[in-house]
Amino acid sequence: MCGIFGHYCDVGNVEMETLEKATATLFHRGPDGRRIWISEDRKVGLGHTRLSIIDLEGGNQPLENEDGRVHAVVNGEIYDFERIRGELQAKGHRFKTASDSEILIHLYEEKGLDALQELRGEYAFIIWDSKNERLIAARDRFGVKPLYYSFHQGALFLASEIKALLAAGVPAQWDEESFYISCHFGFTPMQERSLIKGVFQIPPGHVMVATKYQHRIYRYWDFNYPLKEMHNNRLGDEEAIEMFRNYFEEAVKLRLRADVPVGVYLSGGLDSCSILGTVAKFRGSGIKAFTIGFEEALYDESAIAKEMAEFTGAEFSPCYVTQQSLADNFVASIRHCENVIPNPNSVAKFMLSKLVRDSGYKVVLTGEGSDEILAGYSHFRQDLLLYTEDHGSQNSIQDSLKELKRKNFFSLDLSSNEVIDDNAINRRLGYVPSWIKLRITSSNKPKSLLSNQMKAKYSELDAYSTFLDDLDVKNQLHGRHILNQSLYLWSKMLLPNYLLSSLGDRMEMAHSVEGRVPFLDHELVQFATTLPISLKIRNMTEKFILREAAHPVITNTIYERQKHPFVAPSAKKTEEPLFIFFREYISDYLHELPFFDKQKVAELLATIEDVPSQEREETDATIMMLASITALQEQFGLR
Numbered sequence: 001m002c003g004i005f006g007h008y009c010d011v012g013n014v015e016m017e018t019l020e021k022a023t024a025t026l027f028h029r030g031p032d033g034r035r036i037w038i039s040e041d042r043k044v045g046l047g048h049t050r051l052s053i054i055d056l057e058g059g060n061q062p063l064e065n066e067d068g069r070v071h072a073v074v075n076g077e078i079y080d081f082e083r084i085r086g087e088l089q090a091k092g093h094r095f096k097t098a099s100d101s102e103i104l105i106h107l108y109e110e111k112g113l114d115a116l117q118e119l120r121g122e123y124a125f126i127i128w129d130s131k132n133e134r135l136i137a138a139r140d141r142f143g144v145k146p147l148y149y150s151f152h153q154g155a156l157f158l159a160s161e162i163k164a165l166l167a168a169g170v171p172a173q174w175d176e177e178s179f180y181i182s183c184h185f186g187f188t189p190m191q192e193r194s195l196i197k198g199v200f201q202i203p204p205g206h207v208m209v210a211t212k213y214q215h216r217i218y219r220y221w222d223f224n225y226p227l228k229e230m231h232n233n234r235l236g237d238e239e240a241i242e243m244f245r246n247y248f249e250e251a252v253k254l255r256l257r258a259d260v261p262v263g264v265y266l267s268g269g270l271d272s273c274s275i276l277g278t279v280a281k282f283r284g285s286g287i288k289a290f291t292i293g294f295e296e297a298l299y300d301e302s303a304i305a306k307e308m309a310e311f312t313g314a315e316f317s318p319c320y321v322t323q324q325s326l327a328d329n330f331v332a333s334i335r336h337c338e339n340v341i342p343n344p345n346s347v348a349k350f351m352l353s354k355l356v357r358d359s360g361y362k363v364v365l366t367g368e369g370s371d372e373i374l375a376g377y378s379h380f381r382q383d384l385l386l387y388t389e390d391h392g393s394q395n396s397i398q399d400s401l402k403e404l405k406r407k408n409f410f411s412l413d414l415s416s417n418e419v420i421d422d423n424a425i426n427r428r429l430g431y432v433p434s435w436i437k438l439r440i441t442s443s444n445k446p447k448s449l450l451s452n453q454m455k456a457k458y459s460e461l462d463a464y465s466t467f468l469d470d471l472d473v474k475n476q477l478h479g480r481h482i483l484n485q486s487l488y489l490w491s492k493m494l495l496p497n498y499l500l501s502s503l504g505d506r507m508e509m510a511h512s513v514e515g516r517v518p519f520l521d522h523e524l525v526q527f528a529t530t531l532p533i534s535l536k537i538r539n540m541t542e543k544f545i546l547r548e549a550a551h552p553v554i555t556n557t558i559y560e561r562q563k564h565p566f567v568a569p570s571a572k573k574t575e576e577p578l579f580i581f582f583r584e585y586i587s588d589y590l591h592e593l594p595f596f597d598k599q600k601v602a603e604l605l606a607t608i609e610d611v612p613s614q615e616r617e618e619t620d621a622t623i624m625m626l627a628s629i630t631a632l633q634e635q636f637g638l639r
Helices: 016-024 081-091 103-118 162-167 177-182 238-255 272-285 302-312 323-336 345-358 369-376 378-387 392-408 423-428 434-442 446-449 453-458 463-470 482-499 502-508 522-528 542-553 556-560 577-588 600-604 613-636
Strands: 002-008 033-038 044-052 069-079 121-129 133-138 146-154 155-159 205-211 215-219 262-265 287-292 317-320 363-367 514-516
Touching: 002 016, 002 121, 002 133, 016 033, 016 044, 016 162, 044 069, 044 121, 069 103, 081 103, 081 323, 103 121, 103 133, 103 205, 103 378, 155 162, 177 453, 177 463, 238 272, 238 522, 238 542, 262 272, 262 542, 272 302, 272 369, 272 542, 272 556, 287 302, 287 345, 302 317, 302 556, 317 345, 323 345, 323 502, 323 577, 323 613, 345 502, 369 423, 369 482, 369 522, 369 542, 378 434, 378 482, 378 600, 423 463, 423 502, 434 482, 434 613, 446 613, 463 502, 542 556, 577 600, 600 613
Parallel strands: 262 287, 262 363, 287 317, 363 514
Antiparallel strands: 002 044, 002 155, 033 044, 069 121, 121 133, 133 205, 146 155, 205 215
């Protein structure tokens, strides 16, 4: 895992000072080494900060091929690289390092952009091909690794994080329209845009090709859920479960490859426990398991996690999070995630990653992605009840919905049963997924606080239609099962823009920790997309196939437990440390707060105790947005 930076300018004025300054901002992503390369014609410069995990002594970057005509910087891990390396050596390629990253330049020599189909892992990279005078930049299939770009003063800049682009001279300006859209979702939902004007993301599963004449972005992978009638229903339960177990175990084994110790993030949930149990199956006892614990019992899963650690013989290492510690670490975590957040759980992950680093670990396996491929969240089950047939009478469906809510009181997506007809999503899809429905209703609070200028400027903008226009609705949604449509939308918005960033890479790499995600091995995902719905949800039990596949390596507590989403306790009382921090921090910078009516914000902070209990969740999320915006403005000097 590393930090990468690229500068491409056809007039040949790439400066070492710019490269050094920008690359230095990524030190936290790679504290083990920093190197710069500039082409002889000064048209291209590449920067790399290294977190050494494989080939500790020899895997330095930027990389180059045998004749020096291809150079690259790579962030992430490419798995199964020894096999690919052997095949390339058999074709005459000569390697200078023993790292996984070096296979990329030789694979590119052999296959061009088709090399992307051979890569298995979590990565972002920049290649300069001097022979063809083109720059190639790509991001892994799911967006585990970030990659931003911007055009400024006739040059193309690319970086792992926005702060490096700002250091290179890209203006620090808010993108007002992006923020307005974010108000409707709780964070930036777009595949390409960010909160910074002129700064874009290469979407997951896409590659950019830039020459002196143009730049184009191509999609090289997507989920490709089958049409309703094409599901692989011929697989029996036992055969499907065994196949899933084999794919999953292979994904875990590949991600244990490292020249440094590998730990596991452990919650009280099925996903991380399945990973720990599988690691223990291969490695035995003694694995280090890192867990978040909260003061509030309703949020705390540490006792269940400890039981799982004892079951596998793992070394249990808890990080106990208090309201005060959330307040103390809030600004630093926002600086690293470069986005607004709706819950302090990102701050808790920031603290957990620090514990990992302080324990001497650089690599952890983590459970993100399972809910996205196997319909883990309760709102997916609600969609199944509301929008599909064969669930009994209307009364029995209502009874099932009530039972679902009773067992999933943390799942706010179940709280809104409002019928929403006049909405672009309903018009274009014929239904509104439960998780989007909640965002539609809960967006009323932050939108009510916007300044009159913002409201007038964007009153005609349809944020939900804009979101759909960012996706291939016709080829990826039409004709698919309702559940798979909902999974696809969630995986395009929440997965890369929040779960894998604000709760994943950005919080881990803040402390130089590499998170590896077995559930997002694309071979496993492609198998999961073919599964019939009944193997994902059965009798309202989520992730049925994983539950059965992992049963031998997890505790009965985990096997029988329903999904418990990872959320941190927000500030419920004005005298609590976290709320005191929010009130004082927002108030201190209120005169500079963009987008919002300052008087309305001041009134909200002064009267928060009077907010009805049923509205507190919306209000707490709005406070988090205000605090996030304040931190971003203050940290980056945004205009």
